[in-house]
Amino acid sequence: MTLAPLSGLLQEGAQPAAYEPVLPGLIVLLPLIGFLFNGILAMRVGARAAAAVRAGGDGSEQPDDGHRRWVTLVGPGVVGLSFVLVLLNFAGMFHADLHDPVVVSYWSWMVTGALEVDAALQLDQLSMIMMLVVTGVGFLIHVFSVGYMHDDPGYARYFSYLNLFVFFMLVLVLGASFPVMFVGWEGVGLCSYLLIGFWFQDREKADAGKKAFIVNRIGDFGFLVAMFLVFTSFGTLAFAEVFPEAPALLEYGGVTVTAITLFLFLGAAGKSAQIPLYVWLPDAMAGPTPVSALIHAATMVTAGVYMVARMAVLFALAPVSSAVVAAVGVLTALLAATIALAQYDIKKVLAYSTISQLGYMFLAVGVGAYYVGIFHLMTHAFFKALLFLGSGAVIHAMHHALHPTHSHADPQDMRNMGGLRASMPVTWITMWIATLAIAGVWPLAGFFSKDEIIWYAGLAASSSYPALFTVLWVLALATALLTAIYMTRLMVMTFHGANRTGREEARHLREAPRVMTIPLVVLAVLSVVGGWVNVPEEVAASVLGLAGALPTSEWLHHWLEPITASATEIRYEHLGEPAHAAPFGGGEVLWAGLSTLAALALVLFTARAAARWKVVPAARAAAPTGFKSLLFNKWYVDEFYDRFVVQPVLAASRFSWRVIDAVLIDGAVNGLGLVTRAGGAFVSLFQTGQVNTYALVLTLGVLAILGFVVF
Amino acid sequence: MLTEALTTSALLFVIGTFGVLVRRNAIIMFLCIELQLNAVNLALVAFSRYVGVEGQVFVFFVMTVAAAEAAVGLAIIISIFRHYRTVNVDNFNLLKW
Numbered sequence: 001m002t003l004a005p006l007s008g009l010l011q012e013g014a015q016p017a018a019y020e021p022v023l024p025g026l027i028v029l030l031p032l033i034g035f036l037f038n039g040i041l042a043m044r045v046g047a048r049a050a051a052a053v054r055a056g057g058d059g060s061e062q063p064d065d066g067h068r069r070w071v072t073l074v075g076p077g078v079v080g081l082s083f084v085l086v087l088l089n090f091a092g093m094f095h096a097d098l099h100d101p102v103v104v105s106y107w108s109w110m111v112t113g114a115l116e117v118d119a120a121l122q123l124d125q126l127s128m129i130m131m132l133v134v135t136g137v138g139f140l141i142h143v144f145s146v147g148y149m150h151d152d153p154g155y156a157r158y159f160s161y162l163n164l165f166v167f168f169m170l171v172l173v174l175g176a177s178f179p180v181m182f183v184g185w186e187g188v189g190l191c192s193y194l195l196i197g198f199w200f201q202d203r204e205k206a207d208a209g210k211k212a213f214i215v216n217r218i219g220d221f222g223f224l225v226a227m228f229l230v231f232t233s234f235g236t237l238a239f240a241e242v243f244p245e246a247p248a249l250l251e252y253g254g255v256t257v258t259a260i261t262l263f264l265f266l267g268a269a270g271k272s273a274q275i276p277l278y279v280w281l282p283d284a285m286a287g288p289t290p291v292s293a294l295i296h297a298a299t300m301v302t303a304g305v306y307m308v309a310r311m312a313v314l315f316a317l318a319p320v321s322s323a324v325v326a327a328v329g330v331l332t333a334l335l336a337a338t339i340a341l342a343q344y345d346i347k348k349v350l351a352y353s354t355i356s357q358l359g360y361m362f363l364a365v366g367v368g369a370y371y372v373g374i375f376h377l378m379t380h381a382f383f384k385a386l387l388f389l390g391s392g393a394v395i396h397a398m399h400h401a402l403h404p405t406h407s408h409a410d411p412q413d414m415r416n417m418g419g420l421r422a423s424m425p426v427t428w429i430t431m432w433i434a435t436l437a438i439a440g441v442w443p444l445a446g447f448f449s450k451d452e453i454i455w456y457a458g459l460a461a462s463s464s465y466p467a468l469f470t471v472l473w474v475l476a477l478a479t480a481l482l483t484a485i486y487m488t489r490l491m492v493m494t495f496h497g498a499n500r501t502g503r504e505e506a507r508h509l510r511e512a513p514r515v516m517t518i519p520l521v522v523l524a525v526l527s528v529v530g531g532w533v534n535v536p537e538e539v540a541a542s543v544l545g546l547a548g549a550l551p552t553s554e555w556l557h558h559w560l561e562p563i564t565a566s567a568t569e570i571r572y573e574h575l576g577e578p579a580h581a582a583p584f585g586g587g588e589v590l591w592a593g594l595s596t597l598a599a600l601a602l603v604l605f606t607a608r609a610a611a612r613w614k615v616v617p618a619a620r621a622a623a624p625t626g627f628k629s630l631l632f633n634k635w636y637v638d639e640f641y642d643r644f645v646v647q648p649v650l651a652a653s654r655f656s657w658r659v660i661d662a663v664l665i666d667g668a669v670n671g672l673g674l675v676t677r678a679g680g681a682f683v684s685l686f687q688t689g690q691v692n693t694y695a696l697v698l699t700l701g702v703l704a705i706l707g708f709v710v711f
Numbered sequence: 712m713l714t715e716a717l718t719t720s721a722l723l724f725v726i727g728t729f730g731v732l733v734r735r736n737a738i739i740m741f742l743c744i745e746l747q748l749n750a751v752n753l754a755l756v757a758f759s760r761y762v763g764v765e766g767q768v769f770v771f772f773v774m775t776v777a778a779a780e781a782a783v784g785l786a787i788i789i790s791i792f793r794h795y796r797t798v799n800v801d802n803f804n805l806l807k808w
Contacts, residue, residue, distance in 0.1 A: 689803075689804030690806075692732065692800060695731050699728060699732065
């Protein structure tokens with residue numbers, strides 16, 4: 001053996017650190033192992049319970065709880081280990097100077113003619129941020145679930161689904177080509193369906209799962225069509241080949257790239273709950289609350305934003321699609337925020353809040369501020385996961401309070417809560433932190449990310465479609481104010497004022513166990529500091545940045561630059577570099593200061609106003625009237641869809657079934673059978689069974705053929 | 712020479728065919744089939760004089776198959792006889808669906 005390879009290694013070591021991925025496959029594989037382990041346990045538990053029922057039990061006894069210790073260890077454990085590996089990789093990438101994505105290819109997945117797809121993972125700055133969020137926040141939510149789901153008979157099944165979800169989510173963010181990403185995309189949809197309908201004995205919850213799945217299919221159709229279009233244009237589906245070639249192969253603003261991006265956005269709108277496909281997300285609250293935190297707030301629903309940021313080059317090439325993305329985002333944000341104002345179910349408020357915040361993220365990626373979309377995605381994952389887990393702790397406490405008196409009051413209805421801060425101080429304080437963060441109060445995480453979005457929306461008004469983007473900018477500001485109002489309303493109705501649970505029930509209200517409160521505290525810390533990774537330079541130098549005392553300045557911006565640079569270049573080339581001013585004058589610091597003051601003022605105002613409301617428990621409350629009833633009934637969008645989409649589709653299906661299938665197709669098939677049988681019956685008359693007849697016919701036949709051949 | 716042989720062969724074949732068509736005794740019909748086979752054999756042998764040895768090889772195959780066929784056919788006729796006590800084919804009309 002020569003020393004040549006060794007010296008090469010030394011030379012490489014001498015350079016300022018190249019990034020070497022640390023076991024990227026294992027990051028993905030660990031949750032899958034957890035899924036298999038917990039899944040096998042769940043099947044054994046299920047089989048044993050079924051055997052107990054057959055043996056004469058009523059199914060309520062829990063024969064064996066020994067498996068729970070293992071599930072508790074393995075379920076969160078594998079995700080925690082994945083998180084550690086991601087941190088190792090992050091440390092490596094942090095110190096390295098990485099420009100091109102690192103693609104780790106495992107095997108050749110599909111080779112058919114012109115199409116070649118590798119099972120490959122792509123590690124770059126963008127997937128790194130996503131991995132940190134998915135495994136980090138995911139781990140905290142797994143830990144929280146240990147407390148939340150502890151008494152559920154489906155404990156092992158729950159964790160197996162949750163692990164499977166993390167696996168598919170990692171495949172989604174790490175996939176190095178459209179098909180691999182699509183596998184993750186479909187997989188998380190499946191897990192979402194399984195977990196929404198986790199308590200499938202309840203018809204309503206099972207239906208909510210189906211609704212989520214079907215609405216998502218509409219979006220997936222868009223993703224697939226976009227994938228086909230990309231393949232016909234590029235002849236390949238690998239990200240590392242498509243994106244660098246896109247500016248040369250696709251005409252700026254051309255039909256192809258506009259079609260590709262619009263179909264992609266249809267997929268994103270399905271997965272990320274945007275107009276017109278947002279209706280599944282509020283219903284998805286039927287699942288266990290930690291699931292809402294993980295899938296329907298922090299990770300899966302942000303996949304659409306991630307996808308648009310990942311395909312930034314394509315969207316930058318299609319200005320019309322980008323404007324559509326931004327406009328749909330703002331409209332969704334505004335619509336969902338208005339609905340959130342009038343909901344009473346604590347999780348429904350948070351669900352509409354999530355839709356609204358996702359709208360903000362789409363606004364960001366729509367105006368070309370791709371890193372800002374990811375920035376808000378990250379901070380939103382912190383404070384929205386915290387809000388959902390906090391509401392989970394509240395529901396948990398309410399459930400246990402209502403249980404001893406067998407009360408049938410809804411444990412999720414805020415009208416039945418009130419004054420919970422006395423018994424749940426940790427939940428109360430952490431949720432207030434998250435509320436201030438989402439409302440955009442300085443210096444919490446949401447302030448920096450949301451402010452960047454609104455700022456960039458304002459900047460977009462100076463480049464293309466000035467009128468449109470000015471309107472979007474104003475709507476985005478208005479939505480920010482609505483956010484402050486509906487979140488404060490939620491907090492006041494839940495934690496402040498007089499207790500409305502009932503005297504006997506109130507005695508049973510308890511703070512959640514420590515396994516649930518510790519994730520809340522960690523997320524609260526992240527909700528405070530999460531925004532400091534990207535303090536804009538102007539803000540950092542001003543009073544709002546404590547004159548440079550906040551630790552970093554636009555770190556995330558620079559970190560994601562290798563991903564977004566080419567897209568930004570394309571935008572600048574065609575739209576011009578935007579002027580550094582908001583539509584009505586004023587710099588970034590002025591608007592940031594104004595918006596945080598407005599948010600804070602609205603929080604205080606709403607809190608004071610809400611304290612004087614006379615809230616009656618849900619059972620005795622009258623139905624809302626007037627405009628409030630319009631908001632309470634979600635602008636009747638579900639009813640509209642039912643009337644104009646669902647019923648026509650059902651009618652068409654019924655027509656296909658009763659007329660086309662039952663009459664035409666069945667008639668043709670049955671008719672063919674009847675004709676054949678009748679023909680057979682007629683021909684069999686000639687079959688006498690007499691050997692001589694057969695011999696005679698045979699001979700005559702031979703003679704006939706012979707005659708035909710000879711003459 | 713060939714003409715005589717082929718005429719004999721044709722004659723034998725027609726006799727055999729006629730026998731199969733008009734007779735009702737299974738044994739007789741069976742023998743008539745053998746007659747047809749051997750008529751063909753005769754023709755093959757006659758041709759092999761002019762064409763080559765393949766015709767004679769073919770005849771051996773026909774004889775082998777005929778022997779096998781005779782064994783199976785006689786066995787069938789015997790078991791039919793045991794069942795019906797007759798070998799008149801007019802009595803057998805089960806050969807249909």
